Amino acid sequence: MIAVIDYGVGNLFSLSSSLSFLGLENRVTSSEADVRAASRVILPGVGAFGDAMEKLSATGLVPVLKDEAGKGKPLLGICLGMQLLFEKSYEYGEHAGLGLLPGEVCPLEPDLAAAGFSYKVPHIGWNALHLEQPDCPLLANTKEGDHVYFVHSFYAKGCCGALAASAEYGVTVPGVVASGSVYGCQFHPEKSGAAGLDILRAFAAL
């Protein structure tokens, strides 16, 4: 069973539907017992980092997620859920994250401006993935140039060796990050058509 963490941030209908569509047993839950019993865990999320981290802490699941990830249970963060995996974020202040991946979450806008690009923020739409680590197990079914659907205004920096796939948007946007059993997608695999379903399928096969 895949536990989809419900901490009151965003709409989990599509994510749960996409897993069910693939024939993957899943449960939208905020219960520690479910997270412990699950074979895999997905941490979704949309909205602001600080608010989301507060709500996640309120469920009491932060130490459980860290513990289970430490034991090697596959964990996949999606969009804001991916950003929460990092050490900290500078979204409206400075907030500590789960610290499961090295790096920090920064606003796109000043970096785009510094690089001389006037691209729109949020980075919204379909963008191509460049495979930095084609052997990453989460990318087992993914091909160079596959398009996935992004919606975000902040992005991870300094993830170094954890960078598994990136998208070009004036700056290098980490699309997929991976370290041990901890994985993250900045884009929405549940909204990325066949390419997105391929990634969820790979996660279920880890």
Add this chain to the structure above:
Amino acid sequence: MVTKRIIPCLDIRDGRVVKGVNFRGVQDVEDPVMLARRYNDAGADELVFYDITASVEGRSLFTDVLRDVARSIFIPLTVGGAIRSLADFDRVLKAGADKVSVNSGAIQNPALIAEAAKRYGDQCVVLSMDVARVDGAYHLFTKGGREDTGIDAMEWAARGEAAGAGEIVLNSIDTDGVKRGFDLEMLAALARRVSVPIIASGGAGKMEDFKALFALPGVDAGLAASIFHFGEVDIAELKRYLAENGVPMRLPRSHND
């Protein structure tokens, strides 16, 4: 680089797809779930569902349709029509919508965009506007394009962006249903005024119209209904054509992959 988007729009009444020509003369087309699946398979980048139901029963049929689509189609879904309150946002988001498009609802309640953006995020709120030229100015229309509000449309768009609308759909009443191309002049005026993504609607009749559209800086997506429904333009063929003409496109993977 982000690709340009091709977006078919499905007008839904009483659970069925319809399309009015110049907002009049409605014809029944097809089952919305089947049509959505066909568009998804052809490579549509997003789907828009527009609820033109007047009755309560129709509204609940619409939500059922949306839920059915969201269970089997995994691309962004936008819902519009009859969105007047946060409760309406909530109803369609829970049924699987990713974005909600507000039109007359924002005219009746100008605080709606800001309230929705605060609760659901800018990326969730789309400002849709029906615009026509009146005495040399762009006027905002309401009630399905029948009533002139007298409001300056470009000013309205700028206010919507400031309030938190994450995208703007510009439907030109002057070109809608005419099939002689998008209203490039009106779109250029909007692109000068706002910096959020712009979705062009109204006037597409052939593939070349989309090529001309995407030559215009600041336009991110092209939306159309009847030309796709009646097979006058095939989405897969359109996207190949645009890619060949240098427009960044997300192309479907070949079946051999």
